[in-house]
Amino acid sequence: MQTVAAAVTMVRDDAFFLNAWLRHYGGLFGRENCYVVNHGRGDIVNDLAKGCNIIGIPGDPHKNFDMKRWRLLNNLVAGLKSYYSHVIVGDVDELVVIDPAKGQNLLEYLAVTPEKQVITPLGLEVIHRIDQEPDPVTDRIIGPRRHVRVAPHYSKPCIVSTGTKIARGGHYTQYAKLHAPDELYLLHLKFCDFSAYAEVMDRRNATTAEVGGDVKDTAIGRHWFAEARGEDRAVFEAFAGLDMVEGFDMTPYRRKMRRSFRPRGDTGFYCFDRPDYKQQFILPERFVGVV
Template identity: 70%
Template sequence: MQTVAAAVTMVRDDAFFLKAWLRHYGRMLGRENCYIINHGRGAEVTKLAEGCNVIGIPGDPHANFDMKRWRLLNGQVAGLRSYYRHVIVGDVDELVVLDPAAGNLLDFLAQQPLRRVLTPLGLELIHRPDRETAAVEDSILGPRRHLRHAPHYSKPCVVSLGTKIARGGHFTQASKLFTPEPLYLFHLKYCDFAHYVGAMDRRNKVTEELGVGVKQAAIGRHWFAEARGDDRAVFDAFAALPQAEAFDFARVRRRMHRSWAPRGETGFWHFERPEPDRQHILPERFYGLF
């Protein structure tokens, strides 16, 4: 049984993203090393995650949902670090991926020094309905091959150090930044228009049950109908992004390191996060990873 790495997430009803999460981490790490917090004890989550370590918790709506969630995830990471060299933690629509040209993720992590927090470069997989019509039920990379750099999702999410992770997973209290060149975090929220609409409908329903607005809740704005905007316009805007000539992010990583600094008096550290201004084409070597 491998003890190099475990993966941890929390999920509520997002079967499409959970299937991708399981295809990736289940195959790469082994299902016995996957830890899934089943928010609301959904029967479909339990069935899909057979062979994984599933923790069922109550699913009552709560205005401080994100604070409670990351308090629990911080505890899980802290505990699992006693048994694994590295613990990967994040949302169910976020997958840590190693460039296949550098080998496989498990072997890569086995060679990494301990007492670090690794920050993969964030890439958002975007659906271009004008170019991509294939279904994504069994495989996402290949049918979807357009990306944009997503600084907001360059998350410090591979942990082998005792540290606190901020709500949302965007910051930690680790004062040194490690950004291995072949390591990426793929954010899947926009990877398919139909699944995006379904996920947003479910999240809007959750926040509607709270009976409070964006300013009264510790939940991301994107969960609220009032901040949602027009779904089709969101995807149409992807086509307007200029296309980069190369799949190369060396300058981005250098900028992350140059701007690395304390986040005010919070105890957390961060880097500048400029808005993405172009799209990239995923190299074929990534196709079929999940």
């Protein structure tokens, strides 16, 4: 049994994204090294995640949801890093991938990566260009979907091998150095498929309606609330308006991260600038099938 890497997530009934998460990390690390917090103890999660370490928690509506979630994830990571060299933690629609040009899979890469650090892959949001990509997503996402935009908001410090605290949402840690290797990416899949997006948003809107309160009361992301959702098709049609950039050079974006890395006020956390880039790229052919 390998002890190089474990993956941790928390999920509630998101079968589409959980399937992708399980294919990716279960295939790379082995399901016995995947830890799935089943919020609400739903049968869907229990069935799909068989062979993983499933941790069932109550799903009753409650406020301060995200604060409690990250308190739990922080403590899971802290415990697991005593048994694994590296622990990857994040939302179920976020997958860390390695550039195939590196010639290693993610497990092989982490096996020779020094410990006692926090690693921040560059965030890429996979977008479904509904005007150009009619094929449905089946057993793979990258292939039917090739368009991405750089998303600093999802450049998350998510590969942990040292003692640190992760902020709510996973966007910051209390680790004072930025390690952002050129070959690592975090693919955010929220917008990778129009149909899946609508289904997930319906469920999330229902959850926040059941909890009651507003964004401040619940500490849940604004995007979970129906009033902030907008019209689904318009959201996806707007992707066509992003400037298309030739090639796939991510050097300027990582440089911006490194140059702007700094303490986040007096919170003890560290951050970097997170501009809203208006460009899109096509993933090179070598990425087809990575997730």
